[in-house]
Amino acid sequence: MNRTYKPMLARLAHKPFSSSSWLFEIKWDGFRAIAYVIETVSVRSRNGKELIQVFPELEELKQLASNVVLDGEIVVVKDGKTDFQALLERSNATSQVExxxxxxxxxxxxIIFDILEKDGITLVNLPLTERKRILKASVKEGKHVLLSDFIETKGQAYYTIALEKGLEGIMAKKKDSFYEPGLRTGNWLKIKKLRSCDCVILGYTKGSGARTDTFGALLLGLYSEKKLVYVGKVGTGFSQRTLDMLSKRFQKLKTAKAPFFVNSADEITWLKPELVCEVAYQTVTKDKRLRLPRFSG
Structure with a gap:
């Protein structure tokens, strides 16, 4: 393996669109991974961690392609939909028997959606449509390996169909875009439907760095049968003005009484349950936590 690649990243778009200059594909809910199929198979996570020992069935790549570097998403599919919680549980296995x-x-x-290198030649400076053509000619599908389908132009209709099938959203990619390793550019966009709920603010964690004078994250709760239940923390979506405003309001609401136990190493300041905020989130996990929460207001 002569060179390594960081995955190209996507910006968030707030609504679907249609354009003849773009192609559209499903946004898969899994682990992003770069696969190096050279003499051996290496599958690396976004931060460079080797995953082939955790997912040994991906050794199948060796029978389906050769001398390529691929970009894709590792997923668990149940009942036609991806199951991120099942993937997390699968990734926690450590012993060989397990x-x-x-x-x-x-x-x-x-699920493979891009090819970055073939026969030792980098392809990142080729247009996306050309990389897609090379990908289709270079990789066969198998039991554990699929090529991501895509459509051209009709992004709005494709987004509607994706949501009807219970998927989290779609990706939009400029047809003539180069592959830009490690960069988050406007050439790739993720378009997701987010749910939202009104949560009770029950405390906050100590801030650090730029947030030393405010807070790190808010601890959230929802009422279930008149009892507050912990649903997670939210630490993104705040403007500096909001951080300052909330911090000021928190001063009069501090309490030593914790509404529930939270297993956390963070320093927590508890608050009286008097403030409510709107939180956008992707889904609810099996342990009743908001996944990918973001403060909305």
Whole structure:
């Protein structure tokens, strides 16, 4: 393996659109991974961690392609939809016996949407449409390996269909875009439907760095049968003005009484349950936590 690549990243778009200059594909809910299929198979996470030992079924790539570097998403599919919680549970397996058992119970699929290198020649400076053509000619599909389908132009209709099928959203990519490793540019966009709910602010964690004088994250709760239940923390979506405003309001609401136990190493300041905020989130996990929460107001 002569060179390594960081995944190209996407910006968030707030609504779907249609354009003949773009192509559209499903936004898969899994682990982003770069696969190096050279003499051996190496599958690396976004931060460079080797994943092939955790997902040994992806060794199948060796029979389906050669001398390529691929970009895709590792997913668990159940009932036609991706199951991120099942993928997380699968990734927590550590012993060889447990990994083999999980491989049979909860197999993963590597869905490939880009090719970055072939036969030692980098392809990142080719247009996306040309890379897609090379990808289709270079990789066969298998039991654990699929090529991501895409359509051209009709992004709005594709987004509607994706949501009807219970998927989280779509990706929009400029047809003539180069692959820009490690960069988050406007050439790739993610378009997702976010849910929202009104949560009770029950405390906050100590801030650090630029937030030393305000707070790190808010601890959130919802009422269930007149009892407050912890649903997670939110630490993104705040403007500096909002951070300052909330911090000022918190001063009169501090309390030593914790409404529930939170297993956290963070320093927590509890608040009387008098403030409510809107939080956008992607879904609710099996342990009743908001996934990918973002403060809305």
């Amino acid at each position: 990994i083999e058992l999980q491989k049979k119970r909860t197999p993963v699929v590597y």
